[in-house]
Amino acid sequence: MFELIGIPPMLLFGQLMIGLINGVFYAMMSLGVAIIFGMLRIGNFVHGAQYMLGAFGAWYLLHLPDLFPGLGLPALGYWWALVIVPVAVGLVGAATERLFIRRVYDLEHAYGLLLTVGLAMVIEGLFNVRYGAAGQQYNVPETLKGVVNLGFMFLPIYRLWVIVAGIVVCVVTWFVIERTKLGSYLRAATENPDLVRAFGINVPRMLMLTYAFGVGLAGLAGVMAAPIYQVSPQMGQSIIITIFAVVVIGGMGSIFGAIFSGLMLGLIEGLTKVFYPQGSTTVIFVIMAIVLVFRPAGLFGKETSAFHAADMSNARSDSFLENGRLWLPVLAVIGAALPFLVYPVFAMKMLCFALFASAYNLVFGYVGLLAFGHAAFFGASAYVAAQSAAVWGFPPELAILAGVAMATVIGALFGWLAIRRQGLYFAMITLALAQIVYFYAIQASWTHGEDGIQQVPRGYLFGMIDLDQPLNMYYFVLAIFLAGFALIYRIIHSPFGQVLKSVRENEPRAISLGYSTDRFKLIAFTLSAMLAGLAGGTKAIVFQIASLTDLHFMTSAEALLMSLIGGVGTLLGPIVGAVVVVTMQKEFASLGSWVVVVQGAAFVLCVLFLRKGVVGTLEEYLSNRQARRAALAVADRPETPRAGAAS
Amino acid sequence: MTSSAWLTVRDLEGWYGESQALHGMNFEVRRGEVVTLLGRNGAGKTTTLRAIMGLLRKKTGEIRFADENLAGRLPEYIARRGIAYCPEERGIFASLSVEENLMLPLVVAEGGMALPDILELFPNLGERRASQGTKLSGGEQQMLAIARILRTGARLLLLDEPTEGLAPVIVQQIGSVVRQLKERGFTVLLVEQNFRFASKLADRHYVVENGKVIDTLDANDVAANAERIQKYLKV
Numbered sequence: 001m002f003e004l005i006g007i008p009p010m011l012l013f014g015q016l017m018i019g020l021i022n023g024v025f026y027a028m029m030s031l032g033v034a035i036i037f038g039m040l041r042i043g044n045f046v047h048g049a050q051y052m053l054g055a056f057g058a059w060y061l062l063h064l065p066d067l068f069p070g071l072g073l074p075a076l077g078y079w080w081a082l083v084i085v086p087v088a089v090g091l092v093g094a095a096t097e098r099l100f101i102r103r104v105y106d107l108e109h110a111y112g113l114l115l116t117v118g119l120a121m122v123i124e125g126l127f128n129v130r131y132g133a134a135g136q137q138y139n140v141p142e143t144l145k146g147v148v149n150l151g152f153m154f155l156p157i158y159r160l161w162v163i164v165a166g167i168v169v170c171v172v173t174w175f176v177i178e179r180t181k182l183g184s185y186l187r188a189a190t191e192n193p194d195l196v197r198a199f200g201i202n203v204p205r206m207l208m209l210t211y212a213f214g215v216g217l218a219g220l221a222g223v224m225a226a227p228i229y230q231v232s233p234q235m236g237q238s239i240i241i242t243i244f245a246v247v248v249i250g251g252m253g254s255i256f257g258a259i260f261s262g263l264m265l266g267l268i269e270g271l272t273k274v275f276y277p278q279g280s281t282t283v284i285f286v287i288m289a290i291v292l293v294f295r296p297a298g299l300f301g302k303e304t305s306a307f308h309a310a311d312m313s314n315a316r317s318d319s320f321l322e323n324g325r326l327w328l329p330v331l332a333v334i335g336a337a338l339p340f341l342v343y344p345v346f347a348m349k350m351l352c353f354a355l356f357a358s359a360y361n362l363v364f365g366y367v368g369l370l371a372f373g374h375a376a377f378f379g380a381s382a383y384v385a386a387q388s389a390a391v392w393g394f395p396p397e398l399a400i401l402a403g404v405a406m407a408t409v410i411g412a413l414f415g416w417l418a419i420r421r422q423g424l425y426f427a428m429i430t431l432a433l434a435q436i437v438y439f440y441a442i443q444a445s446w447t448h449g450e451d452g453i454q455q456v457p458r459g460y461l462f463g464m465i466d467l468d469q470p471l472n473m474y475y476f477v478l479a480i481f482l483a484g485f486a487l488i489y490r491i492i493h494s495p496f497g498q499v500l501k502s503v504r505e506n507e508p509r510a511i512s513l514g515y516s517t518d519r520f521k522l523i524a525f526t527l528s529a530m531l532a533g534l535a536g537g538t539k540a541i542v543f544q545i546a547s548l549t550d551l552h553f554m555t556s557a558e559a560l561l562m563s564l565i566g567g568v569g570t571l572l573g574p575i576v577g578a579v580v581v582v583t584m585q586k587e588f589a590s591l592g593s594w595v596v597v598v599q600g601a602a603f604v605l606c607v608l609f610l611r612k613g614v615v616g617t618l619e620e621y622l623s624n625r626q627a628r629r630a631a632l633a634v635a636d637r638p639e640t641p642r643a644g645a646a647s
Numbered sequence: 648m649t650s651s652a653w654l655t656v657r658d659l660e661g662w663y664g665e666s667q668a669l670h671g672m673n674f675e676v677r678r679g680e681v682v683t684l685l686g687r688n689g690a691g692k693t694t695t696l697r698a699i700m701g702l703l704r705k706k707t708g709e710i711r712f713a714d715e716n717l718a719g720r721l722p723e724y725i726a727r728r729g730i731a732y733c734p735e736e737r738g739i740f741a742s743l744s745v746e747e748n749l750m751l752p753l754v755v756a757e758g759g760m761a762l763p764d765i766l767e768l769f770p771n772l773g774e775r776r777a778s779q780g781t782k783l784s785g786g787e788q789q790m791l792a793i794a795r796i797l798r799t800g801a802r803l804l805l806l807d808e809p810t811e812g813l814a815p816v817i818v819q820q821i822g823s824v825v826r827q828l829k830e831r832g833f834t835v836l837l838v839e840q841n842f843r844f845a846s847k848l849a850d851r852h853y854v855v856e857n858g859k860v861i862d863t864l865d866a867n868d869v870a871a872n873a874e875r876i877q878k879y880l881k882v
Contacts, residue, residue, distance in 0.1 A: 181750065187742040188751055195738045198700050200726030200753035200799070 012274055013153045019270015020263070021159055021228065024166030027262030028221040029239065030246040031170055032214035034258035035177070037247065038190045039210045041109065042101055043424045045116035047243065048236030049123040050089055050215045054222020055231045056127065057085035059136050078141035081223050089219025094212035101211065102204070103608060108312050109424040110370045111607045114564065117557055118603025120240070125596035127233035132593075135230025162224050169220065170259045177255050186210065190253065241553065245288045245432040248425060251301025261299060281439040285432045289417050292429065296420040313365055313504065313569025321619055322571050324489030331485065331575075335478045344470040345542070350582045351481040352539040357562035357574035358488050359531030364560070365569030366492055367524045368504035372427040373414065373434030374532050374559050377407040379551030380437055381533030386453040386546035387446060396459045396467055396541050400480075403537030404530055410437065411529020415522045431553060438551040452547030456540055473542060480538050484531050489571065491527060500524050504569075532559075561599075564606050567613030576614050652711075653678045653834060654699070654803060659708035659718075661691075661698045661858075668694045669706070670858035676803070681825065681835045683845040686855035687880060692838040693735055695855070696805045699836075700732045701725045712803070727755045731796035735807040735838075739780040739788045746776040749795045756800030760831070768824060769794045786817035793824065797833075804828065807838045818844055842880055854879045 029047060036044045058081035064073040076084070100119065104111045144158040177183040189196045189203050197203045222236075229235055246265055250257030265284050272280040279286070291299060315322050338347045360374050381403030389399035418429045441447040448454075458467035467473045491497050502510045503517045510517050540546045549555065558581060566577025584602070588595050606613075612620060652675035661669035669691050676682045684692045697703040699710055701722040710717045717725050726732075731752065740748055749765075749772065766773040769790045775783060783791060789809055796804060806825070810818045818841070825835060825848050839845040845852065846869050854862040854876070862879065864872055 181747075184743050184747040184751060188740045191740050191742060192738055194702050194722065195732075195734060196751070197722035198702060198726055198732045198734075199751060199796075200723050200755050202723045 007274055010153060015270040015274045016267060017153070017155065017159060017270070019267045019273070020163055021266070022269060023263040023266020024163055024170075025221050025225055025239070025262075026243060026246050026266050027170050027259045028166055028217055028224075029243045030250065030258040030262045031173055031255065032217040033243055033247050034250065034253070034255060035173075035186075036211055036214040037424070038253045038255075039186060040097075040101065040105065040207055041424070042104070042112040042116065042211075043109065043244070043428060044211075044214065045113060045240060046096070046120040046123065047116075047215070047218050048238075048240030049120040050093065050218040050236070051222040051225070051239065052124065052127065052233060052236035053089050053092065054085050054219035055138070055226040055229075055235060056136075056222075057081065057088060057219065058223040058226045059138050059231045061085065062138065078144075078223075078227070081226075082220070085223045086216040086220040089222070090212040090216030093215025094208050096215075097208045097211040100604065100608070102208075105207075107611070108370075109427070110312060110364075110560070110564075110568075111611065113370070113372070113424065113427055114557075114560060114603050115607040118600045118607065120236070121596050121600025121603065123600075124233050124237055125593065125600055128596065129593045131233055133232065133234065135232035135235075138226040138231050140227040158227055162228065166221075166224065167263075169217070170262075173217070174255050174259060241431055241435050242284055244428040245284050245435075248421075248428050248432065249284075249288050249291050249298055251295075251298025252425070253302065254298065254300035257298060257300030278443055281443070282436045285436045285439075288429070288432050289436075292417050292420055312368070313501075315567075315570040315616075315619060316623055319619055319622060321615060321622070324486070324493070324571060327572060328482065328486055328489070332478075332482055335482065336475075338478075339471060339474045344474040346582075346586065348474055348477045348542045349539075350579055351477050352535050352542065353558075353562065353582050354575040354578035355481050355484045355538070356532055356535035357559050357566070357578045358485060359528050359535060360559035361563045361568065361570075361574040362488055362491065362531065363525050363528035364563055365573070366497065366504065367500045367521055369419075369521060369525065370423065370427040371418075371430045371525070371528070372553070372556050372560065373430035373432075374529070375551050375553060375555035376414065376434035376437040377411050377529040377532040378536035378539075378555060378559075379441070379546070379548075380410050381407040381536035382540035382546040382550045383441060383447055383453060385537035386456040386540040386544075389459060389541060390453055390456045391446075394459075395463060396461055396476075399459075400534065400537035400541060403540065404533040407533020407536065408526060408530040411533070412522070412526045415525035415529070419518050419521045419525065431556065434551070434553065434556060438548070438553070441548060441551050447546075450548065452545055453540075454545050456544040456546070458541055458544065467541070477538055477542060480534065484534055485575075488531065491524075492571070496520070496523075557603075561603055561606070563613075565602075565610065565613055567615030567617070567619065570613070570615040570619065573613050573615040580614070651677050653713060654836070655709070655711040656695070656699070657709040657711070659695065659698060659706060659710065661694055661703050661706040663694075663703075663705075668858055669698065671708070672855070672859055674853045674860050674863075676834060676836055678802075678834055679829070679832060680850045681829050681837060681848050683837045683839050683849040683852045684855050685839055685842060685845060685852050685876070685880065687840070690855040691858035692855050693807055694858070696732065696807050696836070696838060699725070699805060700730065726753065726799075726801070729756055729801045730803045730805065731799055731801035732805045733792045733796055733807060733809065735811065737788050737792040739783070739791055741779065741781040743780050744776065745772060745778050745780055745783065745791060748780045748791055749776075749798070752795055752799045754799050756802075758802075759800035760797040762798065765794050765797055768797075768827065786813050786820075789813060789817070789821065790824075793821070797828070802832070803834045803836065805836050805838075808840065809837070810839070810841050810844050822848060840880065842876055852876075 029051060033044055033047050036042055060067060061076035061081045061084065065075050100115055104115055140158045144161050146157050147154045148157060148160065177186055185201055185206060189206060193203050246261050247258055250261035269280055269283055272283045320326060356378055363369050363371050384406040385399040385403035388394040388402045389396060394402060414430060414433045417433065418426055421429060442449055458473060461467055461476055465472050467476060499515055499520050503520060507517055536550060562577035562581050563574050565580050567573030588598050591598065654676040656672050656674050659669050659672040672695055684695060686692050694703060698706050701720055706718060708718060712728060771787050772791055772794055793809060809821050822844060828835060837845060837849065850866050852864045853860045
């Protein structure tokens with residue numbers, strides 16, 4: 001036999017085969033995500049959970065007699081599952097659309113993303129509570145057991161079946177959408193849903209069916225995956241972010257792009273495993289970054305009209321709630337008293353996350369960029385600060401500065417890549433880029449994988465103040481927080497900040513006024529990354545550890561949740577949100593694995609019922625009251641000449 | 648006059664968000680008529696059509712069609728009652744071929760025009776069936792936008808500025824199409840700024856300003872009142 005640049009062919013073909021199998025699943029999943037995104041404008045983050053539901057559905061059907069012993073149900077095997085489960089998962093999807101997703105169609109993309117993140121957390125959390133991290137075994141059906149000899153390798157029949165069936169499903173879906181009457185309704189409704197309704201077509205129902213179909217595809221992929229991968233609650237979580245990257249690479253609104261990129265990226269991932277194993281987890285995200293540089297719209301995407309920025313701000317700039325000069329001393333006083341009311345460590349956690357959320361809010365609330373990867377800056381800074389303090393012996397202030405420098409560099413790079421796209425794409429891209437950092441930290445030796453960098457010394461501030469004294473540490477953190485708060489206030493209320501707000505409200509107009517808005521966005525993004533790094537580095541010194549949790553996408557989601565609970569685009573909102581979320585996490589810590597479910601439910605409830613957030617709602621009340629008073633004042637003074645009343 | 652009204656719009660008010668666009672529109676259309684809404688940009692003509700079609704959500708007042716109040720109904724329901732809409736921006740779908748565009752609207756009643764008849768009316772479309780919808784010229788796109796609503800069996804057509812931005816020869820063609828539609832018994836509610844075009848087609852004109860009808864002219868009165876109309880439409 002031949003050898004290819006020192007690689008035994010068995011290994012090469014074996015990995016290519018695994019890559020192709022993965023590619024088939026990527027294609028089926030990203031097809032569903034692309035269809036749902038095209039039609040509903042929803043970034044369906046819950047797609048991974050629905051895939052997991054499919055796999056569990058197959059497993060349940062097989063274990064019907066054990067699950068319901070009294071009913072005398074038969075065990076339904078693979079072929080039954082292949083028919084029943086996608087339909088059942090599709091029905092669950094239809095119900096999900098009806099109950100939840102329909103409510104956010106007319107809202108900013110951020111809400112749809114948060115809602116589906118929340119739903120994913122609830123579903124995956126519930127399965128995690130029941131089944132834990134252990135995977136369930138699902139055997140290959142009898143009829144598909146065995147292998148075929150291809151001459152150069154042995155191919156299990158089941159894998160051959162997955163490849164053929166998966167590709168057939170993709171091609172049929174593509175055909176239905178691109179070449180049939182039903183597909184023409186779908187394509188037309190993607191372009192102009194209102195007009196399609198005016199032609200007598202029930203678009204809302206079509207949206208529900210589309211969602212159900214996309215979700216059903218995920219369910220089908222789950223059934224097909226069950227005999228290959230372990231059936232576990234985590235199986236969807238690990239795939240969904242990759243799927244988002246595949247959709248970005250394939251290109252906006254391109255069904256073919258999703259299928260093609262899915263298959264190709266699976267193969268490329270397989271090849272990477274052979275030639276450069278360390279890179280196999282990140283190769284897809286790196287390719288995404290490269291594609292973004294050269295073809296921002298994706299390989300097969302058409303450049304469509306840009307999404308507008310997400311204007312979700314609830315603030316009135318003249319309100320006293322936005323007056324940083326007033327609130328800085330108030331926060332200083334509250335902060336000074338705090339360690340005497342709660343545990344200093346708990347108070348420091350609040351401060352770190354309040355700073356983190358405020359940094360996030362700078363780019364999300366004030367510029368309207370839906371970033372979803374701030375964990376990268378927070379975590380990278382935490383790791384660098386921890387490493388420099390623990391291994392290189394930096395004093396704490398320098399360790400934090402080193403972390404901040406790292407976060408700033410990464411922020412500038414990610415920002416440069418991501419600002420090419422807006423809206424939901426911006427979220428997907430920042431999320432995928434952040435995954436590069438996450439996977440790097442899993443693999444690099446200095447980050448110690450799952451353990452993280454532990455026992456980071458707090459050290460002596462400026463060589464003299466002992467930070468192992470809790471109060472010393474606390475007031476140092478408070479000083480950092482207040483400095484960060486003041487800086488953010490300064491940024492927002494500078495001429496630079498005014499330009500940022502104008503970008504949020506109407507980017508084309510800001511451009512036509514001569515502002516190079518991309519540069520402003522990039523600077524704001526970098527500043528936000530820098531401040532997130534400040535929070536992350538400080539956190540590493542306080543808790544004396546940097547771990548994968550800091551880099552996990554849930555940390556990014558928490559920043560978004562805190563901003564939302566508190567009030568997006570308000571000065572105090574993220575701080576209030578951080579206090580609420582950190583307190584909630586502490587109170588619910590005793591619930592164990594239920595925490596994820598509770599937190600997911602909080603996401604969903606916030607999106608459905610508390611969109612303005614605590615501070616935003618208060619702001620609204622104040623502004624209504626002011627308006628009422630103004631109206632009363634006018635009514636009380638009839639002698640005033642009413643010059644403007646006639647107009 | 649009211650006895651045989653088919654579409655009656657009464658006290659229609661409509662809003663885009665906070666700003667009110669319609670301030671009490673009143674007019675009616677009888678079966679078989681061609682009626683125009685004339686007026687300047689921003690007068691509320693397009694908004695009125697969107698309101699009738701159910702595309703403008705925030706509205707009050709009555710839109711009575713064939714003895715049924717359609718205000719508050721959804722667009723897909725209204726379409727199925729037999730009203731078809733040709734929007735100002737034409738709404739040709741870029742991701743659909745000419746033929747797919749043509750076949751897109753749902754057939755809502757019997758008696759729609761057969762495809763050969765439509766292609767006879769618009770010969771260009773037949774030649775270009777397989778092209779992408781938006782690759783057509785502006786005039787052809789307008790033809791396509793009108794053609795596709797003739798298939799559906801809807802008898803009331805809402806045409807929003809079908810002559811806008813088109814060459815005079817195409818405007819004439821569209822004029823003759825509208826005349827043929829009238830002969831075939833279609834009822835047409837036409838929004839226009841081009842009064843010369845409208846005056847040759849319509850049975851009645853309503854002049855719209857600031858979201859309400861400020862004057863009504865029958866086709867016979869037009870010649871005598873040319874100056875008055877010019878004054879209404881002058882920018």
